[in-house]
Amino acid sequence: MTDSTKPLVEAIGGLDALRRLSNTFYDDVLADPLLAPVFANFSRTHTEHVAVWLAEVFGGPTGFTDELGGHQALLRAHLGLSITEEQRLRWMELMTGAVEKELPDDELLRCRVIEYFDWGTKIAREVSADPVGTDVGDPGPTPRWGWNGLA
Numbered sequence: 156m157t158d159s160t161k162p163l164v165e166a167i168g169g170l171d172a173l174r175r176l177s178n179t180f181y182d183d184v185l186a187d188p189l190l191a192p193v194f195a196n197f198s199r200t201h202t203e204h205v206a207v208w209l210a211e212v213f214g215g216p217t218g219f220t221d222e223l224g225g226h227q228a229l230l231r232a233h234l235g236l237s238i239t240e241e242q243r244l245r246w247m248e249l250m251t252g253a254v255e256k257e258l259p260d261d262e263l264l265r266c267r268v269i270e271y272f273d274w275g276t277k278i279a280r281e282v283s284a285d286p287v288g289t290d291v292g293d294p295g296p297t298p299r300w301g302w303n304g305l306a
Contacts, residue, residue, distance in 0.1 A: 162214025
């Protein structure tokens, strides 16, 4: 049952659940012929960084901002990837499958998490069209996503 009084990260199951989600998802991505080329420079540290990012976005500690460069670093990592809409939609399919496998069986929780990924992948696709080295400016702090969407 949904307890919308606590941050999403707690309802999800914390950093451990986000690590499982990230690992499951990237195992599928790396085996996917459409998405694997986007992750040609993939390393397993990426899954940990994604889990730390998601924990922060979903209301947890600020580990990504404090230790990994924050919102600007995340945007810069997508520069030059030239993500297509077909790739973005496939990414969403695989992430939806990982969410269904790894996160609690809570329809509202899963819906909010998937809404975040849809919002975020649209930004990643847009940023990916710019070449590596493009000045992304000051995107502001790492976004926070809660039970009502973008906080």
